[in-house]
Amino acid sequence: MLNVAIITGRLTADPELRHTSNNIAVTSFSVAVTRSYAKAGEERQSDFIDVVAWRGTAEFVSKYFKKGQLIAIEGSIQTRSYEDREGKKRKAVEVVANNVHFIESKKSSGVTDVNNREDIIDETPAVAYESGTVDDFQEIQDDEDLPF
Numbered sequence: 001m002l003n004v005a006i007i008t009g010r011l012t013a014d015p016e017l018r019h020t021s022n023n024i025a026v027t028s029f030s031v032a033v034t035r036s037y038a039k040a041g042e043e044r045q046s047d048f049i050d051v052v053a054w055r056g057t058a059e060f061v062s063k064y065f066k067k068g069q070l071i072a073i074e075g076s077i078q079t080r081s082y083e084d085r086e087g088k089k090r091k092a093v094e095v096v097a098n099n100v101h102f103i104e105s106k107k108s109s110g111v112t113d114v115n116n117r118e119d120i121i122d123e124t125p126a127v128a129y130e131s132g133t134v135d136d137f138q139e140i141q142d143d144e145d146l147p148f
Helices: 055-064
Strands: 005-011 025-034 046-054 070-083 089-102 128-130
Touching: 005 046, 025 055, 046 055, 046 070, 055 089
Parallel strands: 046 089
Antiparallel strands: 005 025, 005 070, 025 046, 070 089, 089 128
16 A cells, blocks of 8 residues: 655744654644645635654754745655544544655745746755654754755
8 A cells, every 4th residue: 555645835834843751853834735726717725734743854844944935745644533622533634754855945945935036046956854864964054055
């Protein structure tokens, strides 16, 4: 069986890093994904997709991504059931992120509408974090040394 989800969109809020009681890093966030079609005479609509990232992926997302920034996520779809505060049974559907990727350069991420900017050309490959270890990821202190 196959369960693979790949989405690209904009973060709706800054991801916040939390830790479980076993000290495992986790972050949950929502990504606004614009639909690829629109009904005649209407604007395209967006879906808000919940995403959860664990361990190194959670640390990477919460450290390097901010509200409004474009993000690409590869993961799987997960459903879970729970009871809300009123005792009602609820179901949550979310993408569990395995890999995350930058889509835009750091310089252009501050621009409110990157799609309408013709002067932004970045042919540098996007930096990504794939599940595994963060040992080979080196933090750069000076923005001038960034490859994006």
